[in-house]
Amino acid sequence: MNTKKDQPAGTPKDTHYAKLRRAHRDQKRQADKSADDPTVKLYGLHTVREAILNPARQKWRLLVTRNALPRLQLEDAVLAGLKVDMVEPKAIAELLDGEAVHQGALLEAMPLKPEPLSRLSATRLILILDQVTDPHNVGAIIRSAVAFGAGALITTNRHSPTESGVLAKAASGALEHIHHITVRNLADAIEELKEIGFQTIGLDSDGPEQLEDTFAEQRIALVLGAEGKGLRQKTRMTVDALARLDVPGTIRSLNVSNATAISLYAAHRHLSSDG
The missing domain is CATH 3.40.1280.10 (SPOUT methyltransferase, trefoil knot domain)
Incomplete structure (x- = not known):
């Protein structure tokens, strides 16, 4: 039976621990990024539309595809004070978890302030x-x-x-x-x-x-x-x-x-x- 010392490199056990170490590093990088960046990334057509229409919400930037923009059903006047970047779907996907269903719209905004x-x-x-x-x-x-x-x-x-x-x-x-x-x-x-x-x-x-x-x-x-x-x-x-x-x-x-x-x-x- 192999011991840890003579276990060949690249075995399933080594791969398992390597994945755990990578996951830990990714979580730490995400935590460090969150500490420096207080904004939230809101995605999905309904979510983004309601957030933009909410006067209590501070909004910074809208990333949206050409197909998704008319589906937001927002007038130009509503978008006037917002930085709007027209992008490809993959540009949004790269900013989110790979399984997030963004529907072609992402809004960078500040979290809502809790009420008393x-x-x-x-x-x-x-x-x-x-x-x-x-x-x-x-x-x-x-x-x-x-x-x-x-x-x-x-x-x-x-x-x-x-x-x-x-x-x-x-x-x-x-x-x-x-x-x-x-x-x-x-x-x-x-x-x-x-x-x-x-x-x-x-x-x-x-x-x-x-x-x-x-x-x-x-x-x-x-x-x-x-x-x-x-x-x-x-x-x-x-x-x-x-x-x-x-x-x-x-x-x-x-x-x-x-x-x-x-x-x-x-x-x-x-x-x-x-x-």
Whole structure:
């Protein structure tokens, strides 16, 4: 049996470790680049269009193909203050992950600034995520939140994805239409929401009541946790109520973004029926 010393160069084991070392170097270069460049690269037609139309978004440069430009459906006046570079699709692909579906449009912009809790004065429905880390899930959740009229998304400073092209693409433009509030301590934020009149309801597969039977107030804050571990114990102890979604099929659990959409629909129905 070969030992590490006499193992021939170029074996699968050597190749495996070489790949790990390259991946580590690539991650470090990306982290160093991110530290020097605070901008985000937003891509996809819906994402780019909504970001350009958002007056709160600082925009720097639009890279767009000739075929994609008319599909953005933006007037010349909207693009007047923006540097627009007409490029080939491969020029955009080189700036992104190889599997990113950019649709011929990429916008270099500054991330949106998180809002304070005080911006919730006129909001009746909000969404709170307890350490949901997957940017694809969070992007899909943002899209559902905007669709059902939620006024804000609250996440934690840590263990939550930062704004990125992946998250924005999954949100399909919805990122520009919701207040994103980040907090250091989620339990403290939930207590503050209670004080200003929100009923805080945590979604839990073992919740004692069905979600529809839990609604009791005219301001609702839905709290969802990460897939697998769910809500943290401190969060479970802080919310007003724990509720479940009854799933009649063979599979008893849902992806967190799907569970969020159903919960938002139920909360919207409650708030609409009660005026």
